[in-house]
Structures are given as C-alpha cells and as structure tokens.
Amino acid sequence: MTDRVVIRGRGVVKGRAEGEALVADATLSFWGEVDPVTGKVIAVGHPLEGESLRGKVLVIRSTKGSSGTPMILNLAKLEGNAPAAFVNVEVDSLAALGCIVNGIPMITDLDRNPFEWIHTGDLVDVDADAGLVRIQMRRETQADSAAPPRK
Amino acid sequence: MQLTGDQRAILDGARGSYLATCMRWLVEWGEAMGARRLIPCDNTHAILAAPNLMARGATPATLEAFAAGLRQASSQKTAAGCYCTIHTAFVTLDEVDVAQNDATEVRLQREVAAMAADAGFIPTFTCAPYLVGNVPLKGEICAWTESSAVVYANSILGARTTRHGSESAIAASLLGLVPEFGVLLDENRRGTLLVEVSATLETTTDWGALGYFAGRIAGLGIPVFHGVRRPTQDEAKQLCAALATSGGVTMCHIAGVTPEAPTLEAAFHGDVPQEPVAFTGRTLEATYASLRNHTGDEIDSVILGCPHASIREIAGIAALLKGKRVADGVRLWIDTARITKGGADAMGYTRTIEDAGGRILCDTCPTNMRIPARRIVTHGFKQAHYARGMVGAEVIVAATQACVRAAVAGRWMGD
Numbered sequence: 001m002t003d004r005v006v007i008r009g010r011g012v013v014k015g016r017a018e019g020e021a022l023v024a025d026a027t028l029s030f031w032g033e034v035d036p037v038t039g040k041v042i043a044v045g046h047p048l049e050g051e052s053l054r055g056k057v058l059v060i061r062s063t064k065g066s067s068g069t070p071m072i073l074n075l076a077k078l079e080g081n082a083p084a085a086f087v088n089v090e091v092d093s094l095a096a097l098g099c100i101v102n103g104i105p106m107i108t109d110l111d112r113n114p115f116e117w118i119h120t121g122d123l124v125d126v127d128a129d130a131g132l133v134r135i136q137m138r139r140e141t142q143a144d145s146a147a148p149p150r151k
Numbered sequence: 152m153q154l155t156g157d158q159r160a161i162l163d164g165a166r167g168s169y170l171a172t173c174m175r176w177l178v179e180w181g182e183a184m185g186a187r188r189l190i191p192c193d194n195t196h197a198i199l200a201a202p203n204l205m206a207r208g209a210t211p212a213t214l215e216a217f218a219a220g221l222r223q224a225s226s227q228k229t230a231a232g233c234y235c236t237i238h239t240a241f242v243t244l245d246e247v248d249v250a251q252n253d254a255t256e257v258r259l260q261r262e263v264a265a266m267a268a269d270a271g272f273i274p275t276f277t278c279a280p281y282l283v284g285n286v287p288l289k290g291e292i293c294a295w296t297e298s299s300a301v302v303y304a305n306s307i308l309g310a311r312t313t314r315h316g317s318e319s320a321i322a323a324s325l326l327g328l329v330p331e332f333g334v335l336l337d338e339n340r341r342g343t344l345l346v347e348v349s350a351t352l353e354t355t356t357d358w359g360a361l362g363y364f365a366g367r368i369a370g371l372g373i374p375v376f377h378g379v380r381r382p383t384q385d386e387a388k389q390l391c392a393a394l395a396t397s398g399g400v401t402m403c404h405i406a407g408v409t410p411e412a413p414t415l416e417a418a419f420h421g422d423v424p425q426e427p428v429a430f431t432g433r434t435l436e437a438t439y440a441s442l443r444n445h446t447g448d449e450i451d452s453v454i455l456g457c458p459h460a461s462i463r464e465i466a467g468i469a470a471l472l473k474g475k476r477v478a479d480g481v482r483l484w485i486d487t488a489r490i491t492k493g494g495a496d497a498m499g500y501t502r503t504i505e506d507a508g509g510r511i512l513c514d515t516c517p518t519n520m521r522i523p524a525r526r527i528v529t530h531g532f533k534q535a536h537y538a539r540g541m542v543g544a545e546v547i548v549a550a551t552q553a554c555v556r557a558a559v560a561g562r563w564m565g566d
Binding site for chain 1: 183204210212213220296297300301313314317320366380402539
C-alpha cells in the first residue's frame with residue numbers, strides 16, 4: 001500500500017462521499033459542457049472531454065460559465081449521473097448552490113495543490129464536515145491488485 | 152449568518168414548507184459564500200424551464216420530478232414589489248417542426264408559463280432581460296440567472312447581482328431576499344486584471360472576441376478594460392456574454408463606461424496593476440481562429456441573436472436580407488424574446504426576414520434546444536463555444552454581415 005495522503009481544506013458544503021477522482025487543472029460549465037443524460041463532459045477540447053462524472057470526485061479549478069450549472073447538476077442527479085463530491089481550488093457561487101441543493105459535499109482552500117497530489121483514478125474520500133480529502137488508494141495500486149495494468 | 156426573527160420563522164416553516172426550503176437554500180448558500188446576512192432584493196431573473204431531455208433518452212421519472220419542482224415554484228406568489236422576469240426556455244412555445252421541441256415538454260412549459268404569470272413573474276423567456284424592459288438602476292440589488300446578463304447588469308448598468316442559479320433566483324423572487332456576498336459588497340467590485348486593448352474593435356462580434364480572450368484569463372476575477380471606446384448596447388452584450396463563457400466572470404469594468412469606474416484608478420480602487428495583459432490585433436485574430444474549427448465551407452445553419460437579438464439588431468439583419476434569399480438547405484434563425492418579436496412583427500422586420508427564408512425564433516435558441524447541425528456560422532462567441540459540444544457542429548464565429556452573406560451563399564464566404 002502507498003502512504004495515505006491527507007489534504008486539509010474548508011468544507012463549503014457539508015457531507016462526506018467517496019469516489020474515484022477525476023482531475024483536471026481546468027474550469028467547467030455544467031450547462032453546455034456536461035450532458036446530464038449521459039453524465040459526460042461534452043466540451044470540445046476540454047481536458048475531461050468524453051469523461052463521465054457519474055459518482056466521481058471532481059477535482060477542478062472551479063466551475064465557470066453558465067448559470068444553468070445548478071439546474072444541470074439537478075438533472076444529472078435525477079438521472080443518477082451527478083459527481084459524488086467537488087474538490088475545487090476556487091468556489092464559484094453556482095457550484096456551491098448546485099451542491100447545496102443536490103446534497104453534494106464540496107471542499108476548497110486546500111493546503112496542498114490538488115493537481116499535484118490527486119490523480120485521475122485515485123480512490124478519494126471527501127469529508128467536508130472535517131475539511132479533509134483523504135487519498136485512499138492510488139490508481140497504480142489498484143492496477144497492481146487488479147488486472148490488467150495500465151500502460 | 153444572522154437572521155431576523157421573521158427570517159428565522161420562515162426557515163422554521165411559518166409560511167409553509169416550500170418557502171422554508173427556499174429560505175434554507177438562501178441561508179446555506181450565504182453561509183457557504185461567506186455572507187453575514189440577507190438583504191432585500193427588488194429584481195430577479197429566474198429560470199423556470201422545462202428541460203428538453205426526452206428526445207435524448209432521459210427517463211420519464213426525471214422529467215416528472217423536475218416538473219414537480221417547477222410547478223411548486225410557480226404556484227407561489229412573488230415577493231411584494233419585486234420585479235421578476237424569466238430566463239430562456241429549452242423549447243419554443245411556437246410551432247416548429249423539429250423533434251427536439253418535444254410536445255410533452257412544450258405542454259409543460261406552457262403550463263409553467265401560465266402558473267408563473269399568476270404568481271407574479273413576467274414570462275419573458277429571454278437571456279437578455281435588459282432588452283425587454285428589465286433594466287435595473289445603479290445600485291439596485293438583483294438576483295439574476297443568465298451569466299451574460301449578470302455581467303451586463305453589474306458592469307454596464309451598475310446594478311448588483313451575484314451569479315444566481317435556478318433555486319436561488321426562485322427563492323429570491325418569492326422571499327425578496329438575497330444573501331449578501333461577492334459583488335453586492337463594494338470591496339468585492341474591485342478590478343483584478345488589467346486588459347490593455349490596442350486592437351481596433353470594429354464589429355459587434357469583435358467585442359465578443361475581447362470577452363472570450365479576457366474571460367479565460369480572468370477566471371472568477373474582475374477584468375478591467377482600458378483603451379477601448381464606449382461600446383454600443385449590442386457590443387456590450389457580446390462582451391459580457393463571452394466573458395461568462397470562457398470564464399466565470401461576474402462583472403468587468405470598462406474605464407469611463409462602467410458607472411462606478413469613471414477612471415482606471417476607480418476601477419481598481421486606486422491600485423492599478425503594473426503588468427497589463429495585452430489584447431492586440433494579433434490576439435483578436437487568434438481568438439477568432441480558436442472558434443473556427445470548420446473542415447469545409449458548406450454550411451447548414453446560421454444562428455444570430457446570441458444573446459437574444461435587440462430590435463436594433465433585427466432591423467439591421469432585415470436590412471441585410473431585404474430582396475435576398477437564404478440558400479436552400481440553410482437554416483437562418485434569429486433568436487429573440489417574444490416581446491421583441493412582437494415589435495418586429497409590428498414594424499415589418501419579421502416579414503422581410505421570413506420573405507428571405509429566415510425565421511425569428513422566440514423563447515430559446517437552437518443550441519439550447521440541441522438541434523443537431525453540421526456546420527454553424529454565428530455572430531456569438533458564446534453560441535460558437537457551446538454549439539461544438541451541445542449540437543456536435545463545426546463552428547465559424549464571424550460578424551453579423553459575414554453571417555448573413557454566408558446564409559445567402561450557402562457557404563462560408565470569409566469575413
């Protein structure tokens with residue numbers, strides 16, 4: 001097992017959730033860039049284009065763009081496609097509202113750069129009540145114990 | 152957050168469970184964003200939109216659950232004295248022969264429109280409320296959805312609104328309150344990024360390019376533009392829409408134009424950054440190039456009115472189309488508010504546009520409806536940015552004149 005890394009931050013929207021991390025040092029609008037029916041990022045040229053948000057811990061700089069973000073997050077939730085938690089460097093009021101209304105924990109003001117410490121595929125526990133992000137298992141570790149290994 | 156006795160009572164259910172939920176949304180949102188209190192709000196622009204998801208395979212249960220929320224919101228009464236307008240729908244209430252205008256969802260939207268009107272909302276269904284009478288005054292506390300309109304209200308009108316989403320704007324409409332955070336407070340309206348503009352901005356769409364460039368750098372910050380002339384209303388609309396597309400901008404300053412920024416120093420509250428970001432002629436060209444991903448010149452779609460067209464824009468487009476004919480196989484749609492189309496009908500512009508083979512689309516836009524297209528020419532950076540993913544189209548962003556020329560030719564003819 002790799003060492004468990006813990007990042008400290010501030011819980012913006014309380015709650016606790018675990019999921020696979022989806023990481024990009026980028027911004028994202030839910031209306032226009034996420035399809036609630038498929039749960040996938042549809043923004044052309046976006047680093048997460050084609051990735052599903054379903055059940056993921058979304059590690060991004062912040063949301064941006066459309067005020068439709070809470071509505072699309074709500075529709076994604078109803079379709080079972082919402083992210084499990086948000087880990088954001090900056091807080092856009094629209095992501096905060098969407099998380100409050102849909103019961104999705106959100107954390108910010110992190111004491112380590114999440115883009116250096118968290119990688120897509122890591123299993124992450126977001127405890128917004130305690131203000132902690134725990135990296136439970138590295139992607140490589142999962143690949144070792146399961147099969148096949150990643151290239 | 153400190154609540155008054157009345158606010159606490161609403162939170163505890165004194166005015167029913169729905170208003171208690173609305174109060175909870177505002178309080179929790181305020182606490183998340185660092186607000187200390189709720190303050191009165193006189194003006195809202197709310198989303199009450201039926202989603203157009205059925206044609207794309209959403210479960211009926213999703214639509215039912217969402218519809219229940221819409222009915223609940225629109226069966227209340229808006230707060231006394233609060234001016235409440237409604238954002239775009241995802242369908243048009245007019246007859247239009249496309250599968251995406253799903254009959255069930257149109258029926259739901261009509262029902263919600265009628266209920267909302269009884270509740271005190273004006274069902275404008277537009278992304279540009281400031282073009283159809285909702286023009287807040289300097290300092291007016293608003294709760295607006297539509298990211299482009301939020302930037303316009305703060306930056307051009309000097310009104311004050313944070314970026315609202317569906318639930319917060321509904322809550323503000325019904326309770327007449329908003330949590331006080333962000334740009335509602337003087338100290339959070341200070342510029343964070345200086346953009347020195349040396350490019351010559353000639354067309355309305357050039358202002359969209361400036362916004363698209365600056366929004367990406369500004370992120371959630373407040374860009375300040377220096378070196379530009381005063382934009383027209385339509386130019387300001389493009390600038391604000393593009394800023395909130397590439398970025399999460401709530402407001403910008405145009406030194407000498409923004410009501411509270413007569414000077415550059417005022418825009419930065421005295422502390423002007425030493426190192427500006429430059430927007431040169433070359434930057435302008437590169438920004439256009441970033442939203443031209445076409446692999447050929449034949450087009451099937453021309454979309455004007457993003458954000459929704461003003462009557463002045465419609466008059467201009469009608470003049471360009473007079474005596475001309477849109478090429479076969481090309482859909483030319485001009486998106487606008489129903490109120491504006493009423494004026495265009497009365498003044499003959501609609502007739503001219505329809506005679507040429509174009510159409511004025513009310514309440515929404517083709518991208519919001521998610522009508523598939525192969526190759527779109529549009530004057531809106533916002534439209535071009537989102538259309539790539541939302542309708543899978545190749546896009547060409549260009550000035551209105553070049554868009555109309557392409558519509559008539561059936562192919563992209565260049566700027």
